[in-house]
Amino acid sequence: MVDYSVWDHIEVSDDEDETHPNIDTPSLFRWRHQARVERMEQFQKEKEEVDKGYRDCKRKLAECQKKMKELELANTENTKSELQRLQAEAQQLKKEEKTWDKKVEETRKKEKTLPWNVDTLSKDGFSKSVFNVKAEQQDEESEEQKEKKHKTFVEKYEKQIKHFGMLRRWDDSQKYLSDNPYLVCEETANYLVIWCIDLEVEEKHALMEQVAHQTIVMQFILELAKSLKVDPRACFRQFFSKIKTADQQYMEGFNYELESFKERVRGRAKVRLEKALKEYEEEERQKRLGPGGLDPVEVYETLPSELQKCFDVKDVQMLQDAISKMDPTEAKYHMQRCIDSGLWVPNARGAEGAEKTEGIYEELKKDICEEDKGNP
Secondary structure: OOOOHHHHHEOOOOOOOOOOOOOOHHHHHHHHHHHHHHHHHHHHHHHHHHHHHHHHHHHHHHHHHHHHHHHHHHOOHHHHHHHHHHHHHHHHHHHHHHHHHHHHHHHHHHHHHOOEOOOOOOOOOOOOOOOOOOOOOOOOOOHHHHHHHHHHHHHHHHHHHHHHHOOOOHHHHHHHHHHOHHHOOHHHHHHHHHHHHHHHHOOOHHHHHHHHHHHHHHHHHHHHHHHHOOOHHHOHHHHHHHHHOOOHHHHHHHHHHHHHHHHHHHHHHHHHHHHHHHHHHHHHHHHHOOOOOOOHHHHHHHOOHHHHHHHHHOOHHHHHHHHHHOOHHHHHHHHHHHHHHOOOOOOOOOOOOHHHHHHHHHHHHHHHHHHHHHOO
């Protein structure tokens, strides 16, 4: 037996009822239609708010659990208080998640009970155009081939890529790609990524964020092409059509990926700066190394305070007095390190008292040798 109960909740068309001759029929129909549309819009708004709250709660819970795992792996005294706070926050978010689950379920039930009408009985069969362009199957390129291809592409189109990276409006970006479709490719996305990191290293933060926006635009187009299995040049208009209609879920995904990308750029720039600083410090250290391969800065920091004062004031007589008061073995050790690092040059004849200090050093060596012979 056929169940016709599904047709019990259908609102007739706004202009089907017969009305009294004294009633302005067209106005009545307009008011009916406007009231129904407003009810539908209000329900749709409530549904979107519930969906957004549910997604936000799930995202916060996932982030909280991720941080907890990182702290559990660290397992230090400093992280215990933070871990406890995150555990309490996770418990609260789980309670909120259950509440949002109930709201989502209630919204679905309410949606099923809504009466059908002329606007919901049917929907567009086709609301987009898809180019049936088969992606070319190519053999996987080696790293060397990719690098060469990227270099050639950038040398040829660097000016155009930078122009695209500086665009701000959706329409401007779409028009520029329509005029220059060869830019819709992996090479453009890779160049924009590297450019973002360079800008962050140069502390051009606002410009980096602008280029980062265009980088995510290009990456979204490439991902869309992969999902549709078509050439990226055949679907970039579809991306702009979707993003310009303010599809909330799609826009949220875009903004989330944009913020994540900017954080990754800042992290990469920080690592690059730290690496450059270490290389610079090592280069400077190599320049400072003395004839014996020791760093004069490191040697100076290990000297007794009495010897450090001598080098600070550059007083040869004070250095002679300090050495004569020290244990011969210790004096020889420190003076040899000073020579190996270039802090002291025993063969230099220009400075007054240099020969005397060299003589003291030689005497120390003889005294130590005699002590060694007397104590077999």
